[in-house]
Amino acid sequence: MQIPKSSKVVTSYEKIKPFIHHTPVLSSTDLNKKIGTNIWLKCENFQKVGAFKFRGACNAVLPLEFRIAKNGVATHSSGNHGQAIAKAAQIKGIPAYIVMPENAPKVKIQAVKDYGAEIVFCEPTQLSRESTLKEVIQRTSSHFVHPYDDSDVVLGQASAAWEFLHEIPELELIITPVGGGGLLSGSILAAEAFHANENRPLCKVIAAEPEQANDAYRSMLSGTIQSLTNKQITNPTIADGLRTTIGNIPFRIMSRANTEIICVSEESIVHAMRYIWERFNMIIEASCAVPIAALLEKKITPSFKNIGVIITGGNVDLDNLPWNNDS
Amino acid sequence: MQIPKSSKVVTSYEKIKPFIHHTPVLSSTDLNKKIGTNIWLKCENFQKVGAFKFRGACNAVLPLEFRIAKNGVATHSSGNHGQAIAKAAQIKGIPAYIVMPENAPKVKIQAVKDYGAEIVFCEPTQLSRESTLKEVIQRTSSHFVHPYDDSDVVLGQASAAWEFLHEIPELELIITPVGGGGLLSGSILAAEAFHANENRPLCKVIAAEPEQANDAYRSMLSGTIQSLTNKQITNPTIADGLRTTIGNIPFRIMSRANTEIICVSEESIVHAMRYIWERFNMIIEASCAVPIAALLEKKITPSFKNIGVIITGGNVDLDNLPWNNDS
Numbered sequence: 001m002q003i004p005k006s007s008k009v010v011t012s013y014e015k016i017k018p019f020i021h022h023t024p025v026l027s028s029t030d031l032n033k034k035i036g037t038n039i040w041l042k043c044e045n046f047q048k049v050g051a052f053k054f055r056g057a058c059n060a061v062l063p064l065e066f067r068i069a070k071n072g073v074a075t076h077s078s079g080n081h082g083q084a085i086a087k088a089a090q091i092k093g094i095p096a097y098i099v100m101p102e103n104a105p106k107v108k109i110q111a112v113k114d115y116g117a118e119i120v121f122c123e124p125t126q127l128s129r130e131s132t133l134k135e136v137i138q139r140t141s142s143h144f145v146h147p148y149d150d151s152d153v154v155l156g157q158a159s160a161a162w163e164f165l166h167e168i169p170e171l172e173l174i175i176t177p178v179g180g181g182g183l184l185s186g187s188i189l190a191a192e193a194f195h196a197n198e199n200r201p202l203c204k205v206i207a208a209e210p211e212q213a214n215d216a217y218r219s220m221l222s223g224t225i226q227s228l229t230n231k232q233i234t235n236p237t238i239a240d241g242l243r244t245t246i247g248n249i250p251f252r253i254m255s256r257a258n259t260e261i262i263c264v265s266e267e268s269i270v271h272a273m274r275y276i277w278e279r280f281n282m283i284i285e286a287s288c289a290v291p292i293a294a295l296l297e298k299k300i301t302p303s304f305k306n307i308g309v310i311i312t313g314g315n316v317d318l319d320n321l322p323w324n325n326d327s
Numbered sequence: 328m329q330i331p332k333s334s335k336v337v338t339s340y341e342k343i344k345p346f347i348h349h350t351p352v353l354s355s356t357d358l359n360k361k362i363g364t365n366i367w368l369k370c371e372n373f374q375k376v377g378a379f380k381f382r383g384a385c386n387a388v389l390p391l392e393f394r395i396a397k398n399g400v401a402t403h404s405s406g407n408h409g410q411a412i413a414k415a416a417q418i419k420g421i422p423a424y425i426v427m428p429e430n431a432p433k434v435k436i437q438a439v440k441d442y443g444a445e446i447v448f449c450e451p452t453q454l455s456r457e458s459t460l461k462e463v464i465q466r467t468s469s470h471f472v473h474p475y476d477d478s479d480v481v482l483g484q485a486s487a488a489w490e491f492l493h494e495i496p497e498l499e500l501i502i503t504p505v506g507g508g509g510l511l512s513g514s515i516l517a518a519e520a521f522h523a524n525e526n527r528p529l530c531k532v533i534a535a536e537p538e539q540a541n542d543a544y545r546s547m548l549s550g551t552i553q554s555l556t557n558k559q560i561t562n563p564t565i566a567d568g569l570r571t572t573i574g575n576i577p578f579r580i581m582s583r584a585n586t587e588i589i590c591v592s593e594e595s596i597v598h599a600m601r602y603i604w605e606r607f608n609m610i611i612e613a614s615c616a617v618p619i620a621a622l623l624e625k626k627i628t629p630s631f632k633n634i635g636v637i638i639t640g641g642n643v644d645l646d647n648l649p650w651n652n653d654s
Contacts, residue, residue, distance in 0.1 A: 024351035026373055030441075045608040046353055107605065114357075274645065278434065281372040281610040281641030314608030318601065318650070 003252050004151040006192035012155040013162050016058040019091060020159070021047050025167050028279050035295050037302040040171070042164040045284050045314030049083040049111070052160050052183055052312050053147075057084035059156025060145045061092055069094050074142040076100070076122070076129045078240065079108035080313050081147040086117035097142055099133045105317045148180030149247030157186030158193075161205070164308050165194040171203050172304040175291040177312055178207035178216045178261065179242035181250025187310065188257045204304075206260040208294040210237035210269060215245050216254075217261040225251050238266055238322060241287035241313065262300065268293040270322045276311075286322065288312035330579050331478040333519035339482040340489050343385040346418060347486070348374050352494050352635075355606050362622050364629040367498065369491040372611050372641030376410040376438070379487050379510055379639050380474075384411035386483025387472045388419055396421050401469040403427070403449070403456045405567065406435035407640050408474040413444035424469055426460045432644045475507030476574030484513030485520075488532070491635050492521040498530050499631040502618040504639055505534035505543045505588065506569040508577025514637065515584045531631075533587040535621040537564035537596060542572050543581075544588040552578050565593055565649060568614035568640065589627065595620040597649045603638075613649065615639035 023043045031039050044052035061073055072095030075085045082098040089096035096117035100109060101124035112119055122132035137144055146153065160183070161174055174191065178184045184207045195202040209216050212235065218226040227245050236243055246254070273289035275296065276282065291309045294300055300307070350370045358366050371379035388400055399422030402412045409425040416423035423444035427436060428451035439446055449459035464471055473480065487510070488501055501518065505511045511534045522529040536543050539562065545553040554572050563570055573581070600616035602623065603609065618636045621627055627634070 021353075024353075024373075026348075026351075029375070046351075048356070050608050277610060277645060281377050281643075283604060283608040283610060316608075318604060318648075321645075323645070 002151065003249060003256070004155050004189065006189040006196065008155055009158045009162055009190050009193040010197065012059050012152070013159040015063060016055060016156060016159060019058050019062065020055055022163060023047050025164065026280060030279055035302055037304060038306045039295065040168050040306065040308045041280070042160060042308060042310045043282065044160055045282060045288070045311050049080065049087050050313055050315045051080035051084065052157055052310065053080040053084035054087060055159045056153035056156035056182055056186070057081065057088040057145065060150060060152040061085065061088035064092070064143065068143050071140055072096055072142040073145050074099070074133060074136050074140065075145050075147060076133045077147055078104050080241065080315060082117070083108065083111045083115065083315075085145055086112045086115035089117065090115050095140070095142070097136045097140055099129060099136060101129065105315070107317050108315055111315070146247070148182030148244070149249050151249060154182050154186045154189070154249055154253070157183045158190040160310055161187035161190035162194065164310065165190065165203060168306060168308060169198065169200060170306045171308045172201070172306055174203055174205045174308040174310065175294065175300070176205070176207050176310045177239070177242055177287050177290040178209045178246070179287065180244045181216065181246040181254060183310065183312060184259065185250035185253035188253050188259065205257065206262065208262045208264060208291040209242055210239050210290060211263040211265055212237040213239065213242050214263045217263050219246050219251060220254065220259060220261055223255070239269055239287040239290055241285060242290065262294045264290055264293040264297055264299070268297050272296050274323055283314040283316055284311055285313045285316055329478070330576060330583070331482050331516065333516040333523065335482055336485045336489055336517050336520040337524070339386050339479070340486045342390060343382060343483060343486060346385050346389065347382055349490060350374050352491065353607060357606055362629055364631060365633045366622065367495050367633065367635045368607070369487060369635060369637045370609065371487055372609060372615070372638050376407065376414050377640055377642045378407035378411065379484055379637065380407040380411035381414060382486045383480035383483035383509060383513070384408065384415040384472065387477060387479040388412065388415035391419070391470065395470050398467055399423055399469040400472050401426070401460060401463050401467065402472050402474060403460045404474055405431050407568065407642060409444070410435065410438045410442065412472055413439045413442035416444065417442050422467070422469070424463045424467055426456060426463060428456065432642075434644050435642055438642070473574070475509030475571070476576050478576060481509050481513045481516070481576055481580070484510045485517040487637055488514035488517035489521065491637065492517065492530060495633060495635060496525065496527060497633045498635045499528075499633055500531045500533065501635045501637065502621065502627070503532070503534050503637045504566070504569055504614050504617040505536045505573070506614065507571045508543065508573045508581060510637065510639060511586065512577035512580035515580050515586065532584070533589065535589045535591060535618040536569055537566050537617060538590040538592055539564040540566065540569050541590045544590050546573050546578060547581065547586060547588055550582070566596055566614040566617055568612060569617065589621045591617055591620040591624055591626070595624050599623050601650055610641040610643055611638055612640045612643055
């Protein structure tokens, strides 16, 4: 399994550009004041399907050759990646089979259906997820697109940071959340490509993750991919997009770059999520509040003059908001 | 009282441009499909202070001469205009006095305080509002900036449609909500200026308002400014920004252009508000869901190939959402 070359970031971007939204970058005087430096938010919650995942899905699905594509594509996903593959398959005009846990948010299930994909439900365990996917692939001969452990997916996700760096070339630091590592490792490649192409200082890329799902932190510390602990599985983080372990390809890119991981508490994730809702008037998922939480907790040195945060997605169940219970 | 010339739209815009956000324009395949044509949203909910009102406030406050500005500015506002004047005064470095009804949303009161303005509370009636403002002006010798019946405010609001038309020159129709008429009449002037400057067909500008506050509709029908009925006052629309009657200056501009007003039900406003939250992942006030409601209710002919909607603001009390009671 090869690490994708950062030079491929540009060619991937050109391929998917006509199909994705060029998402806006927003800022707020209040947040800048709070952190003491310039903070820029790349708003992938306004991406098609409501999340950056559409970038990776496009890059993995749209260029597929007919002999592979004709039987459709399949994946397992608790939400955004499933929607993204469903929509990319709809654009390409091929079937999509999405394996989803029975307890996935209703709004995400409906969205996948709306894109014309076939949903196959499984139990909410890694084991059931994988065996169900295997059955689906055997039955349909469809092509599996992994949510993050896939070079094309990683290169697709890279396009968010690529656009971001072109819009704010002064960025010295980009923070992403980390779940499987697709966006994080893609952003590292994008920063390297921008550095090489534009003759600019290399923008540092780091990640934030919940303390209650700190597998990426422990993986970087130990040098091998770590799983969630039993306690972290039975008492899961609110940031449901970050409950996965790191993929092999992302981990190799992160290891090469010696990527720093910052961990934040559950409480500060909810606080950061609500802060963004109120101050930016935009809907973000708990998962993408994690880097904001790291900033608000002052866990990142404000010596950087321009810090970018990739706001990853906004697919939220409006009938089940985290502050309805404690406010 | 003179109607501002549409040629002044350009000079006003150049004056306030360094202080305002150039807000993004968003679209969604789903909405386009639902309506059967291209719908573009100009997102003033991402404007500073979370609403287009900041544009008008900047244009009314920033160019003030020192002899007038030195005693500060004053206004009455249930929310967004108050915040906007407070922030514009903060930029100019002068005091601001904001008269607000005691029952204004907490989040709006806090925001005005955060911008360093002095809040003077009044009872939630037009009479108390006006007499309290009078007292404040007598006490402080401050300069009154009306929320909409003011040429500079109208010209400031015009800048939203001005930016919008430059970004999507193919717009054939712009829909705004109408309360006092500042944004609506400003948008009419902007369309006229764009038509004159860019040698493009004149973009039509219409407005939508709640049936339960249909004073603009009745005003256009009768040819004189109408008030809300007693029933509309005691049973107010959820679109709290649209409970005001039309100002004189806006009404003269609307009359000259023979502006069409479309009325929508309360139910469809809440439905449209939630639709935008879910599909665009952005927070909008009930007031700016009104034009979306008109589109979703199919009250606007889809013969226009490109329709623009100005999304006016996103200041919402997250602890008091309209669907928490009925979902």
